[in-house]
Structures are given as C-alpha cells and as structure tokens.
Amino acid sequence: MLSKERTIEKFNQQIEAIPKLKQQKSFSPEFTKWQRDTQVLIEKIFGERTRHIKDFDKINFSVVVASNLTPPSAFQEAYRDGLDQAQSILQSFIDEVVDYWDDSVAANSRDCLSIIEQICNRFHRVVKQLRSRHENRETLDVKDEYDVQDLLHSLLLLEFDDVRPEEWTPNRAGSNSRMDFLLKKEQTVIEVKKARNRLGAKEVGEQLIIDIERYRTHPDCKILICFVYDPEGQIANPRGLENDLSGNKDGLTVKVIISPIF
Incomplete structure (x- = not known):
C-alpha cells in the first residue's frame, strides 16, 4: 500500500x-x-x-x-x-x-481497511457457499450475531496474525464493554452486528453512534470498522446509513459496511 x-x-x-x-x-x-x-x-x-x-x-x-x-x-x-x-x-x-493520515500507521491502516472491506463485502457469498456441502453434511449456518462473529473471525485469520476477540474497552458510564475484534498491530477495531426484526436502520444507527463515541478515546483504536450483516434486507437505505456514519470522527476513522446490498 x-x-x-x-x-x-x-x-x-x-x-x-x-x-x-x-x-x-x-x-x-x-x-x-x-x-x-x-x-x-x-x-x-x-x-x-x-x-x-x-x-x-x-x-x-x-x-x-x-x-x-x-x-x-x-x-x-x-x-x-x-x-x-x-x-x-x-x-x-x-x-x-x-x-x-498518521505518518507511522497510514499505509498499514489503509491496507488493513481495504482487506477487511473486501472480506465484509464477500461475507454473504461465503455464507451461501458453506450451505452447499457434499451429501448435505453439517455446516455452519449463520443465523445470529454469534455465528457472524465466528465466521468473520475465521476469515480474518486468513489475513491477520493477531486477531483478538472480545477485548475490554475503557470504562464508560460506570461499566466496561467488550469489542468484537481488535487488530492491535493495525490499531483497528471491528464491531459486528446482524440486522434482524426489531433491529433495523434506526436501532442499528443508534447502537453504532454509541460504539463510535466509546471507541473514540480507545488507545488502540485508530480505525473502527462496523460490519452490519443484513441478509434479509432489513435496512431500507443501507447506503444512506453508511454515508451518515462513516468518516473521520475527531481523529477516529469510521467505516460502516452493510452487506449484502440488494
């Protein structure tokens, strides 16, 4: 890069x-x-x-x-x-x-962002391929957010050596929260959500705004990638939500990726 x-x-x-x-x-x-x-x-x-x-x-x-x-x-x-x-x-x-752009991390961070963006954009293709197994053998069927995390973790390990699941985030409002994945070397955090009934654009947007504010002061987070897996098309205007929440937020680069897009 x-x-x-x-x-x-x-x-x-x-x-x-x-x-x-x-x-x-x-x-x-x-x-x-x-x-x-x-x-x-x-x-x-x-x-x-x-x-x-x-x-x-x-x-x-x-x-x-x-x-x-x-x-x-x-x-x-x-x-x-x-x-x-x-x-x-x-x-x-x-x-x-x-x-x-930070001189010391710009190249690695941009490369990291491109890799993760490609993984997220092709995630649904991987899910569909996993369902097609020889002789109908058992497989991972992505039904909830935990399934999304498990499969995404496996895909990240193809590209990154140090993928840390569920790291603690700094104390906020009297309680600690967990992030889904931390790529410490790349100073990148990945948050995962799965759209579903009662978790559409409004609810996802509200949760992401809270996540962005929480990670803004995290010492190991220079890039926050919010991956929203939406296989049923629960989010009516995915591009609008991506554009509204992506960008530079007081020094934190935020990238929202909603996939697949129908």
Whole structure:
C-alpha cells in the first residue's frame, strides 16, 4: 500500500495532467485513460465504496441536457468545467491525507481497511457457499450475531496474525464493554452486528453512534470498522446509513459496511 508521501505524489500527478487535457478535445483517448487511472487510484487509496470515489464519479464532463441545437463549444466548456471540478476534488483528497493520515500507521491502516472491506463485502457469498456441502453434511449456518462473529473471525485469520476477540474497552458510564475484534498491530477495531426484526436502520444507527463515541478515546483504536450483516434486507437505505456514519470522527476513522446490498 502507498505511503502518505507516495499517495500525495500520485494525486499530484493526476492534477498536473489536467492543463494538458484541457487543451485537447473532450473525451480524447488521453482523457479516457486519465479518468480510469484516477478512479483506480482513488479506489486503491480509499476503497471501492467510499465517498471519495462517489464524489469523483459524480463529476459531469459533458453537457447534462443536450439537443441538436447545442453548439459544440458547450460540450468543450462542460468538459473543461468537469476537469476544474476534478482538480478541486483531488486537491481535497490531498488535504485530507496531509491533515488526517498518521505518518507511522497510514499505509498499514489503509491496507488493513481495504482487506477487511473486501472480506465484509464477500461475507454473504461465503455464507451461501458453506450451505452447499457434499451429501448435505453439517455446516455452519449463520443465523445470529454469534455465528457472524465466528465466521468473520475465521476469515480474518486468513489475513491477520493477531486477531483478538472480545477485548475490554475503557470504562464508560460506570461499566466496561467488550469489542468484537481488535487488530492491535493495525490499531483497528471491528464491531459486528446482524440486522434482524426489531433491529433495523434506526436501532442499528443508534447502537453504532454509541460504539463510535466509546471507541473514540480507545488507545488502540485508530480505525473502527462496523460490519452490519443484513441478509434479509432489513435496512431500507443501507447506503444512506453508511454515508451518515462513516468518516473521520475527531481523529477516529469510521467505516460502516452493510452487506449484502440488494
């Protein structure tokens, strides 16, 4: 995974290419390559389902509503305006890296985040595969939150050497709580929930807000990943809940992952 300095350098390279692209006709082969290279870079740095790639993909490089009467100059102007927006967004990414990435843990943490995100996004596929065994042999069927934790623990061990289940969190409001998993070296905590009847978007959101506040002061937690397994689609707007609760919370990077998405 790229270091903080290399990440800044790569984003600057994409920005430095923009003036030359503006001099070319819209959607030239050079622009097509630049656009894809930038998308890949953003996904590699921040993840595939983050606000960062969504913000970049929202940029319009052409006229939104066009007709036969729309002059060619309008398309070229929209193309240049799109490049200006792209430059502003890429500069914002650089500012975020400069302001919020810890030099000592940034590369490892981002790599860790990408790995766990992939595991969570493919979790339901693993569950379905486990149900299909030769001669209908017994298997693990994920029915409740404990089953989710057990299977996720096994999958994490494929990628991480030190996975600590149920570590104590600091005393809060007169009582201690347990976190589901701590990756101490990566300074990452994973909280697991399974959506079900009476635990929909509102209830899950309320629980996650409490979790975020609790882990904000934990000395071993720089990244909090909240994995919500929702095989029945109990959460009506999963993307909205992810976007509302993910982000930087007073120095704690929070990533909410709801999977699967129907």
